[in-house]
Each structure stands twice: as structure tokens, then as C-alpha cells.
Amino acid sequence: MAVTPRLEVRGLSKTFGTTTVLHGAEMTVLPGEVHGLAGQNGSGKSTVIKLLTGVHRPDSGAEYYVDGAPMRLPVRWPEVHAAGVSVVHQDLGLLDALTVAENICVGGFPTVFGRINRRRRDALAERTLARLGVAIDPTVPVETLTAAQRAEVAIARAMRDQTDGRGVIILDESTRALTGEDLERVHAMLRRLAAAGSSAVVISHNLGELMSVTDRITILRDGYVVGRGLATVDLDEPEIARRMLGGTVDTVTPRYDAQPSPAERDEVMTVSGLAGDGLENVSFGVGRGEVLGIIGVPGGGYEHLPYLLSGARRARAGVLRTPTGALELSRSSIVSCIRLGVVLVPERRDRDGLAFELTVRDNISLLALRRRGRPWFVGRRWQDDEAELAADRLDIRPRTPSLLVKQLSGGNQQKVLLAKWLHLGPTVMILHEPTQAVDVGARQDILRALQSAADSGVAVVIVSSEAEDLSAVCDRILMHTHGGELRQAETGTATPLLEQVYAYTESASRSAA
Amino acid sequence: MTEFEQGAGTSVAHRAPDVLVEASAPAPVPPRRPRLTTSDHVRSVSSRYALLGVWAIMAAVYGGVMPGKFLQVSTLQTVFGSQSSLLLLALAALCTFVVGEFDLSFASVMGLSATIVPVLSSLHHVSIALSCAIALGACIGCGCLNALFVVGLGVPSLIVTLGSASLFLGISELISASNTISVTSKSFSDLALNNVVGLPLSFYYGLGLCLAFAYVITWTPVGRHIVFVGANREVARLAGIPVNLIRAGSYIAAATVAGLAGILLVASVGGFDPTGASTYLLPALAAVFLGTAMVTPGQFNPMGTFFGIYFLETGILGLQLLGGTGWVQDAFYGAGLVIAVTVATLVRRRTSHA
Numbered sequence: 001m002a003v004t005p006r007l008e009v010r011g012l013s014k015t016f017g018t019t020t021v022l023h024g025a026e027m028t029v030l031p032g033e034v035h036g037l038a039g040q041n042g043s044g045k046s047t048v049i050k051l052l053t054g055v056h057r058p059d060s061g062a063e064y065y066v067d068g069a070p071m072r073l074p075v076r077w078p079e080v081h082a083a084g085v086s087v088v089h090q091d092l093g094l095l096d097a098l099t100v101a102e103n104i105c106v107g108g109f110p111t112v113f114g115r116i117n118r119r120r121r122d123a124l125a126e127r128t129l130a131r132l133g134v135a136i137d138p139t140v141p142v143e144t145l146t147a148a149q150r151a152e153v154a155i156a157r158a159m160r161d162q163t164d165g166r167g168v169i170i171l172d173e174s175t176r177a178l179t180g181e182d183l184e185r186v187h188a189m190l191r192r193l194a195a196a197g198s199s200a201v202v203i204s205h206n207l208g209e210l211m212s213v214t215d216r217i218t219i220l221r222d223g224y225v226v227g228r229g230l231a232t233v234d235l236d237e238p239e240i241a242r243r244m245l246g247g248t249v250d251t252v253t254p255r256y257d258a259q260p261s262p263a264e265r266d267e268v269m270t271v272s273g274l275a276g277d278g279l280e281n282v283s284f285g286v287g288r289g290e291v292l293g294i295i296g297v298p299g300g301g302y303e304h305l306p307y308l309l310s311g312a313r314r315a316r317a318g319v320l321r322t323p324t325g326a327l328e329l330s331r332s333s334i335v336s337c338i339r340l341g342v343v344l345v346p347e348r349r350d351r352d353g354l355a356f357e358l359t360v361r362d363n364i365s366l367l368a369l370r371r372r373g374r375p376w377f378v379g380r381r382w383q384d385d386e387a388e389l390a391a392d393r394l395d396i397r398p399r400t401p402s403l404l405v406k407q408l409s410g411g412n413q414q415k416v417l418l419a420k421w422l423h424l425g426p427t428v429m430i431l432h433e434p435t436q437a438v439d440v441g442a443r444q445d446i447l448r449a450l451q452s453a454a455d456s457g458v459a460v461v462i463v464s465s466e467a468e469d470l471s472a473v474c475d476r477i478l479m480h481t482h483g484g485e486l487r488q489a490e491t492g493t494a495t496p497l498l499e500q501v502y503a504y505t506e507s508a509s510r511s512a513a
Numbered sequence: 514m515t516e517f518e519q520g521a522g523t524s525v526a527h528r529a530p531d532v533l534v535e536a537s538a539p540a541p542v543p544p545r546r547p548r549l550t551t552s553d554h555v556r557s558v559s560s561r562y563a564l565l566g567v568w569a570i571m572a573a574v575y576g577g578v579m580p581g582k583f584l585q586v587s588t589l590q591t592v593f594g595s596q597s598s599l600l601l602l603a604l605a606a607l608c609t610f611v612v613g614e615f616d617l618s619f620a621s622v623m624g625l626s627a628t629i630v631p632v633l634s635s636l637h638h639v640s641i642a643l644s645c646a647i648a649l650g651a652c653i654g655c656g657c658l659n660a661l662f663v664v665g666l667g668v669p670s671l672i673v674t675l676g677s678a679s680l681f682l683g684i685s686e687l688i689s690a691s692n693t694i695s696v697t698s699k700s701f702s703d704l705a706l707n708n709v710v711g712l713p714l715s716f717y718y719g720l721g722l723c724l725a726f727a728y729v730i731t732w733t734p735v736g737r738h739i740v741f742v743g744a745n746r747e748v749a750r751l752a753g754i755p756v757n758l759i760r761a762g763s764y765i766a767a768a769t770v771a772g773l774a775g776i777l778l779v780a781s782v783g784g785f786d787p788t789g790a791s792t793y794l795l796p797a798l799a800a801v802f803l804g805t806a807m808v809t810p811g812q813f814n815p816m817g818t819f820f821g822i823y824f825l826e827t828g829i830l831g832l833q834l835l836g837g838t839g840w841v842q843d844a845f846y847g848a849g850l851v852i853a854v855t856v857a858t859l860v861r862r863r864t865s866h867a
Contacts, residue, residue: 310751312750312751333753334750334751334752334753335753338753344751346751351745352748352751353751354745354748355744355745355748356744356745357744357811357812358741358744362737362740362741365737366737366738366741366752367753369738370734373733373734375733375734375735376733377732378732378733378734378737
């Protein structure tokens with residue numbers, strides 16, 4: 001290649017403990033190009049960004065060049081930033097109460113004798129915005145801006161110190177909140193940047209967005225680069241999805257074909273008229289021994305379902321029915337939902353799922369303390385036995401109940417989380433992203449455990465964005481659509497499922513625009 | 514016990530993962546617990562009780578330097594006999610720390626109860642028992658006040674308890690008119706000072722309360738719930754534990770125990786100057802944090818606090834016998850607090866890698 005790449009990484013690997021999450025990744029971004037980075041959750045996308053920005057330290061053997069100049073590793077962010085790399089994070093990092101100019105200039109205020117010069121600050125902000133072709137008054141507070149303008153301000157901050165036609169900006173899911181025209185505006189701005197010679201790396205879940213804005217795409221799957229700088233014109237969404245998902249994992253027997261009709265289903269939970277947190281009028285039922293998947297577009301509101309159904313958050317309206325009784329979801333609580341036999345396995349195991357500083361045994365037996373123990377005494381023996389039983393059932397390794405949870409690998413932590421709730425003998429188990437950030441082997445164990453829970457009569461509801469896992473394990477899959485309605489997905493294999501979700505969203509957002 | 518029991522009892526340690534589903538054939542194998550090796554045990558015990566070793570070394574050094582003064586039964590009696598109020602006070606602090614809360618007002622609450630008892634019994638001729646009951650009631654009120662602001666209204670606990678500490682101190686000064694008032698009741702002071710096997714009764718109160726505290730935390734459902742609230746509030750909430758009730762309860766329990774500490778203080782010393790309450794704050798905190806480096810490293814625990822109190826007192830007494838004066842206490846407690854937290858952090862880091 002005659003052109004010196006704007007940004008080039010080679011042999012980028014990352015190992016956490018014993019798990020390698022990124023295997024020799026490489027990516028080359030050319031000057032004046034918009035480069036896409038695609039991959040499922042846990043494929044290593046965010047790890048790549050964290051390595052490039054110095055959050056994590058890469059394994060030895062990596063190489064990192066900006067405009068041909070080698071960067072020292074592990075990354076010193078100021079050095080890389082000075083070389084021209086900047087990042088816009090998912091949440092944009094704007095302070096609402098401050099003005100556009102203050103937000104743009106933070107970290108590099110023009111000063112006179114150590115004092116911020118307001119005129120020069122506003123002028124710098126204005127110059128930066130003008131260079132990007134954005135018309136925003138630098139003196140207004142950020143909270144008054146639209147979603148698209150906020151994204152533009154964040155991008156302007158990132159590009160502030162770059163001279164025209166240089167630099168590379170990394171957008172880490174920054175356009176997630178944008179749709180329709182807003183997204184178009186930001187894309188147009190990125191194209192202008194690229195036309196002037198700067199480069200952009202766009203990370204997005206939205207395959208349509210990647211198709212429309214990027215020149216080339218790098219695709220990651222399970223920590224490996226499976227598509228290296230592929231020209232976007234040669235790709236289509238199904239092709240990207242196929243590469244992201246790989247061959248369908250076949251170690252778990254798909255059960256999708258064996259779905260009973262609604263009449264045959266022995267419904268143990270019905271939800272009707274659920275509303276709240278962006279959801280409207282959601283109704284569905286799940287049968288005894290059924291594995292039900294619910295999927296939708298990230299940010300569409302379906303990810304609140306697990307919390308609304310389990311009493312972790314109160315809904316605005318809706319009724320939950322199980323054989324044990326009925327519950328007004330606007331007056332629900334964790335305890336009342338547990339009483340109905342509905343339990344939640346939350347997504348963020350570090351924050352909501354497990355107490356990391358306590359032992360595996362303590363975490364697993366927590367829910368049974370009141371039932372198994374007497375008010376004045378809880379024994380240790382049954383807690384150890386239960387923990388071991390769970391370790392056997394779910395293949396938790398190592399199987400030492402006295403180990404602290406933080407000492408386990410992510411996959412094994414997830415199994416402990418499952419065990420904790422299965423231990424309660426629930427009627428319905430609602431899981432949110434149960435396979436997020438666990439490796440392939442653990443993923444299989446978890447899916448298998450869910451199936452075997454279903455075989456024993458538990459109704460399992462999996463709310464997840466992992467089409468592949470849902471197709472592998474579910475009896476029935478519902479897609480959350482914009483109207484709030486849950487439609488049954490038409491087929492069970494991963495790629496068409498993802499296509500359906502995105503296709504449906506696209507047509508919905510087009511009709512909304 | 515659950516419907517989800519098939520697959521139990523199969524216990525080939527490293528079976529291939531795909532056998533799991535088919536593994537439902539009941540093969541009753543006797544329960545088998547992975548035994549920790551001896552070296553695991555040694556390492557775990559050594560990290561859990563390392564500070565007791567340091568304590569022994571410290572005592573040995575003092576004994577070597579001044580065998581005549583330090584190696585006496587009276588030294589032992591001073592160390593273990595004089596710190597009971599402080600131990601109770603540290604347990605009060607522990608009540609809030611174990612649930613992940615933060616209370617700076619416990620020393621003032623102790624001061625309040627140590628003021629109310631002599632004021633009522635000496636100046637207003639109320640019986641000692643009734644005075645104590647009223648003092649405890651007032652302390653419980655203080656705890657409720659803290660709980661109302663921190664848990665009920667969601668005001669940061671640092672601000673609330675810093676402010677309420679000063680408020681309670683002011684009230685104490687008001688009712689005592691800033692004088693030290695004494696109680697002269699032999700039967701009352703006997704309750705604290707009666708000698709049992711060489712040590713005053715008050716020592717056994719402290720020990721008893723520590724053991725009770727440790728029992729509740731380790732062996733009762735409420736105690737385990739408390740530990741979870743302290744470890745991760747959201748996990749506890751999603752498990753259906755009444756998190757706010759437990760948080761509020763911790764403030765009230767802390768104030769109650771601090772009130773008991775005040776009563777014990779009056780019983781053993783006879784009177785109290787409320788302005789001196791704040792000098793009890795740092796030693797109690799130092800002991801609580803030192804305790805996190807012992808027994809169950811990385812966690813606030815009552816037996817650790819118990820050892821922490823006497824560890825610090827041994828150090829101070831030794832320095833005083835060496836000729837140190839008033840500055841010794843301040844310096845040792847201050848340095849002790851920082852070193853305690855440092856040691857606890859290091860021990861915890863080791864635990865995570867073991």
C-alpha cells in the first residue's frame with residue numbers, strides 16, 4: 001500500500017486471567033476513510049477500543065502506529081491523543097449545564113496568564129464547529145440541544161485540536177441514541193470530515209448504519225478478526241451478520257421446531273397491558289417448560305422488560321398472572337414477584353447480580369436463608385451442600401464453595417448467578433442477557449442449564465440481543481417492535497432473525513421519518 | 514428441594530461439558546467436598562491472624578525493653594480492663610459499617626447518654642435505672658433522626674452525621690450546663706467494676722456483645738442479609754431484602770449501642786464531660802478499620818474490632834510506660850488508623866489472589 005495508514009494496529013491481544021478475549025486483532029484505517037467496526041456483544045470490539053485508548057494494557061507483541069509513527073505500549077493516552085487519535089464515548093461525556101463552548105474546550109481551554117479567556121474560548125469553539133460545518137451557537141447550554149446536535153458537539157470536542165485533514169476520531173457507539181434524520185445529519189458530518197482527509201472509526205450495532213456511512217468494515221467474532229477491512233460496497237447486511245455470527249453453534253440442540261401451539265402451551269405466566277419505561281401495551285404468555293426468547297433493537301425499550309416483570313422497577317400499568325395469583329405491576333415489588341414464582345437474573349452480574357467480595361456459597365444460599373434457616377440460626381452444612389450441588393449441575397469451576405466470587409471467571413460467575421436463582425425453585429425465570437461477556441464454552445454450559453431448567457418445568461424467558469443464542473436455545477422467539485407489540489419471529493436461525501429485527505426497525509424508522 | 518434437581522449427584526470432576534444434559538441418571542455418590550490443602554489452610558490462617566502475630570511481637574518488644582514495668586499482671590489488667598466503653602463504641606460504629614453506611618455521630622451519642630444519666634440521677638434525683646432508660650431512649654431517638662435524614666430523605670450520610678454529631682454535643686452541653694456531673698452510686702459502679710477473674714465486669718460485657726454481634730452476622734438470616742446489603746446493595750434489593758429497613762435499623766442499633774457505651778462509661782468513671790466525646794471518635798474508627806485486616810479479611814467484623822481495640826491499647830500503654838505523654842495517644846491512634854486501613858487493603862488484595 002502506497003499510502004501511510006492513518007491508524008494501524010497489528011497483533012493486538014488481550015488476556016484477562018486465563019481467558020483470552022482478543023486474539024491478534026489487526027485493523028488498518030486509511031486517511032480520509034470512514035472505517036466500521038462490527039461484532040456482537042463480547043466479540044472484542046470494546047476491548048479493542050479500550051486497548052487503543054489505554055484503559056487496558058495489551059498482551060505483549062502488539063504494534064500500534066498512527067500516521068506511520070509507532071506508539072509506545074501500553075498506550076499512554078496523552079501521547080496517542082497528541083498524535084491525532086480521539087474518542088467519542090457512548091454517553092458523549094457532555095455536561096448539560098455548561099455551554100457548548102465550555103464542553104468543546106474542556107481539557108484545552110485557551111488561557112491568558114492561567115486565566116481562561118472567554119472570548120478566545122468561544123472563538124475556538126466557533127472555529128471548530130465551523131470547520132465541521134455545524135451551525136450551533138457556542139454560548140447556549142448543551143441541555144437545550146437536540147440529540148443530533150449533542151453528538152455534533154461531542155465530535156467537535158474530539159476534533160478540536162486536529163488540524164484539517166488529519167486525525168482519526170473513534171465513535172464508540174456514540175450514535176446509538178440517534179435515528180432517522182438525526183443519524184443522517186451526523187453521518188453527513190462524518191463524510192465531510194473524511195472528504196477533508198480526516199479518518200473516522202465507527203463502532204455500531206446498527207448494521208444499516210455501518211452500511212450507509214462506512215467505506216470499509218472490520219468484523220470481529222469471539223475475539224478474532226473475521227473480516228479485515230472489507231470494502232463496504234462488496235457487502236450487504238446479511239453478509240455482515242453472517243460473519244459476525246459465524247457458523248451457528250450446534251452443540252446445543254435447537255428446540256425451535258418443537259414449538260407447541262398456544263393452546264397446547266400450559267401457560268404459567270401471562271402478562272397483559274404492560275406499560276412503562278418506553279414500553280406500551282406489551283402482552284405475552286409463557287408456558288411451563290418453555291424457553292421463550294425476546295429480542296429487539298438495543299435502546300428500543302425491550303431491555304427494561306426483565307426489570308418491569310420481576311418487580312425490580314414498577315411499571316405504569318399491566319397485570320402479571322401466574323398460577324399462584326395475579327399482581328398489578330404498578331404496585332409490584334421484588335418480594336411480591338418472588339411470591340408469584342417469578343425471579344429475575346439481571347444483566348450486570350458485577351453490579352446487580354452477585355456480591356463479588358463474598359463467597360460462592362453465600363451468594364448461592366442468599367435467597368434460601370429465610371426459608372431454610374430459622375430466625376436465630378442458619379447452618380453452614382446445607383449451604384455448602386447446595387453450593388456443591390449447583391457446582392455439579394452447572395459445572396462451576398473450581399467447585400470450592402468457600403471461594404470468593406471475584407476469583408471466578410466471567411462464565412463461572414454467570415453460572416453462580418444462575419444457580420442462585422434456580423435454587424429458589426421458581427415457576428418463571430426471567431434472564432437479561434445471560435450470555436453477555438462469557439466465553440464460548442461457558443455460553444454452552446449456560447444455555448444447556450437453561451434448557452435443562454425448562455425440561456424440569458421452569459418457564460424460562462430470555463431477554464437478549466444475542467440472536468444466535470436465542471435461536472439455539474429458544475422454543476419460541478418474540479421480536480419487540482416499535483409499536484410496543486411483540487411479534488413472533490418467523491424463523492429460528494440466527495441470521496434471518498437478526499435480519500428480521502433490523503429490517504423491521506428500519507422500515508419502522510423510515511415510516512416514522 | 515427444588516423441581517430442578519435432576520443432574521444432581523453426578524460428580525466426575527472434569528467431565529466434558531456436553532454430558533450435562535444426559536447426566537440426569539441418578540448416580541448417588543457420597544457428597545464430596547474439595548479439601549483445602551494444608552498449605553491453603555496455613556496461608557489462610559496466616560493472613561487472617563497476621564495482626565495477632567504483630568500484636569505478640571509488639572508485646573514481646575515492650576517486654577524485652579522494660580521487663581520490670583511491662584511484664585506485669587497489672588499491665589494485662591490495664592489493657593483489658595480499661596477499654597470496655599471504647600469497645601462498645603467501636604461496635605456501635607461497626608453497626609453502620611457492616612451495612613455499608615457511615616456514621617460519625619456515635620461518639621456524640623455516647624456523650625449524650627453519659628451526660629443524661631448523671632444529670633438526671635444527681636441533679637434531678639431520678640433513680641439510676643430510670644435515668645439509664647431515659648438516656649437509652651434519647652439515644653434511640655438520635656438514631657431515628659439519623660436514619661430519617663440518611664435513609665428516608667436520602668441526604669449524604671457524611672453530612673448528616675457530621676451535623677448531628679455537633680447537634681447532640683450541643684444538647685449534652687446544654688443539659689449539663691457544660692459541667693462535669695458525677696454519679697456516686699456504689700451499686701451502679703459495681704455493675705461495671707466488679708472483679709471477675711482479675712478483670713472488671715465491663716470487659717465481659719464488651720466480649721459478650723462482640724460474640725453476640727459475631728453470631729448474628731454469621732449465623733442468622735438477618736445477619737447474612739445485612740452482610741449482603743453491605744457488600745452490594747443492589748444485589749440485596751433484587752433478592753427481595755428490605756434494604757432500607759436494614760439501613761435505617763443500622764443507624765438505630767448504632768445509637769443504641771453507643772448509648773450503652775455511655776452508660777458503661779458513667780458507671781466505670783463516675784462522670785463525663787460531654788466536650789470530651791469527640792476524643793473517642795478516632796480510636797473507635799481505628800479499631801473498626803484495623804479489625805477489617807483480621808478474622809475475615811476485607812470485611813468489617815466484630816471479633817476483628819475486639820482485637821483491634823486491645824491491639825491499639827497495648828501499643829499506647831507500652832509507649833506511655835516508655836515515658837510518652839498525652840501526645841502518644843493522638844499520634845498512635847492517628848497513625849494506627851492509616852496503617853490499619855493500609856494493612857487491611859493489602860491483606861484484602863492478597864485474599865483476592867489466593
